[in-house]
Amino acid sequence: MAQALLQPDKWISNYSDALYAYTLVRVSDSALAEDIVQETFLSAWKGKDSFKGDASEKSWLYTICKNKIIDYYRKKGRDIIQPIEGKDVSDGFFNEAEHWTTTDAPGDWGIDYQQAIESKEFYKILNGCKKKLQQLQQSVFVMKYLEDLDSEEICKALGISSSNYWVLIHRAKLQLRACLEKNWINL
Amino acid sequence: MRFLMISCKKAGFLLSKKEENKLTWLEKMQLKGHITICSFCRRFEEQTGWIILNAKHAHTHSEATLPEEVKTRLQNLLTD
Numbered sequence: 001m002a003q004a005l006l007q008p009d010k011w012i013s014n015y016s017d018a019l020y021a022y023t024l025v026r027v028s029d030s031a032l033a034e035d036i037v038q039e040t041f042l043s044a045w046k047g048k049d050s051f052k053g054d055a056s057e058k059s060w061l062y063t064i065c066k067n068k069i070i071d072y073y074r075k076k077g078r079d080i081i082q083p084i085e086g087k088d089v090s091d092g093f094f095n096e097a098e099h100w101t102t103t104d105a106p107g108d109w110g111i112d113y114q115q116a117i118e119s120k121e122f123y124k125i126l127n128g129c130k131k132k133l134q135q136l137q138q139s140v141f142v143m144k145y146l147e148d149l150d151s152e153e154i155c156k157a158l159g160i161s162s163s164n165y166w167v168l169i170h171r172a173k174l175q176l177r178a179c180l181e182k183n184w185i186n187l
Numbered sequence: 188m189r190f191l192m193i194s195c196k197k198a199g200f201l202l203s204k205k206e207e208n209k210l211t212w213l214e215k216m217q218l219k220g221h222i223t224i225c226s227f228c229r230r231f232e233e234q235t236g237w238i239i240l241n242a243k244h245a246h247t248h249s250e251a252t253l254p255e256e257v258k259t260r261l262q263n264l265l266t267d
Contacts, residue, residue, distance in 0.1 A: 008265045008266070009262075009265065009266055011265060012258050012261050012262045012265065016253045016257075016258055016261065017251075017252045017253055018246075019253075020251060020252065020253040021246045021247075021249035021250075021251045021252075022246040024246070024249065024251050025242075025245045025246045025249060026246075030251075033251075034253065034254070034257050037253060037257075038257065038261060041261055041264075041265060042264065045264070045265055094194070094195060094196045097194060098194030098195060098196035098197065099194055099195045099196075100195050100227045100228075105227040106227050106230035106231045106234055107230075108230070109230075109234060111237070113233040113234070113236065113237040116240055116241055116244060117241055118248070120248060120250075122241070123241075123245050123248040123249065126238070126241065126242060126245060127245070130242075141242075145239045145242055145243060146242060146243060150207060151207055151209075166200060166203055166204060167200075169203045170199055170200045170202075170203050173199070173203065173235045173238075174199065176235070176238055177231065177234050177235055177238060180234075180238060181234075
């Protein structure tokens, strides 16, 4: 009896805050994150008979939540009418020969790049920088690096071409890096 | 050798393609050549890699909690 391994009465106390934090960094909107977490628990509740016990209760709930997040991006991708071609803020980081300008060339951060950071301040600024990205740039960044999807899956989900994808992901990285250098390193 | 020279903008673009092993032989040579001589693009690669490393775990550093009224509502729904 796999269902016996589920304890729905304890889901809220055990997982709701963690799932909410997980969702919030991915969708950057608290009301939306609440909705997704709520839908996650309700879907899990409805589908509890299909729980086979292959994974733990926790990873089963995270999988449901992750799918809800990807669904949200998929729907949003279809709704966004945004010119992908054309100018972007990050174009200004390069001169006419497409080399870094003196002001926008990556500076020396003086940190160990193999080491993850614990600073709460850093994560606050990272979130703020992520929010500043254009919607599609944010979508591809989250799907690629936080949800670990590959470019083909992302293109399919968002209905974009692969050449658009490479432009979007590159621009997202350019802007996030520049925003962190400006607001965190040069604090 | 001119065909091996690429711009910083192109190098950054190719770095994303490299993550998925999508570079052609020529692009691999171009990127390798560029990164060897350009310290800014080396930094760009290191810094963006580091940002991604941290972004993946950002939720574990979050203090955000689901509002109590939502928890109560959900708890009632799940025990009915």
